[in-house]
Amino acid sequence: MAKAGAKKDEEATAVSIDTERESRKDREEANQGWIERDVDFVMVIVTFIATVAFQAGTNPPGGVWQEDKKVNGTDYIAGKSIMGTKSPSEYIKFMVGVTVCLAFSVIQLIVMLFNWYLKSWSIRRAILYMLMLLTITPMVVAFWSSLLALTPADLMTEIKAGFWSVIGVSLIVLPFVLLYYLTKKCL
Incomplete structure (x- = not known):
């Protein structure tokens, strides 16, 4: 009788282990689906942000001087930023924001392209969205600094x-x- 009870316990344990393995496998398959969707979504967004940051850095708000001039002792050099000449402190904030935005976008793209994720699905998702936040925040700073530099004081x-x-x-x-x-x- 004791052998029969022990055998049932072993079978119950074996069924329990098999069920846990199947359950873990189902969870991993479900997680694989969302991570692929999230990576695709974040990849598109980050690529767009990197493109915008590059464009903003190479074509600053207000444009560039079209010709060399010297007015009241100030040199205006063709091809240099008007915003940088008129509002240097806001221009620095703008360029730092755009540069940081571009840098985080590139870092996030590299992380996603080479699948440098951790094994835990929840940590992977947290990393994806934390990097997204770190990418978008400097863009807001750059936007606000260009707004301050380009908006007349009375408005x-x-x-x-x-x-x-x-x-x-x-x-x-x-x-x-x-x-x-x-x-x-x-x-």
Whole structure:
């Protein structure tokens, strides 16, 4: 009788191990699907961001001087940035933002192209989205610095009010969108 009980325990353990292996295999297959979709999506977005950053860096806001001039002791050299001449501090912020954006885009592309992911699926996803955030943030800085340099001073109050209004509305709407998504996913 003791042998029969031991044999049933061994069979139960074997079935349990097989079930765990199948369950793990199913989870890995499901995870493979989302990681491929996420990588494809992020690859397109990052490539677009890198293209925009490169374009903004080579064609700065306000354009470039078309000819050499000297006005009131200031040299305006053809091909040099107008924004860099008129608003040097904002131009530096703009160029740093665009350069950092381009650098993070290239890093993220390299990571995705060579599949330099960790084995854990949740850590892979976190890395993808953290790099995306690090790529987009400098773009916002570059946008804001070019806005400050190119907007006349008398219009800045309205521009800042519009900016903070958009941020406020976004922060109010975002929780509702997330709530809708979570309830839809759970049902």
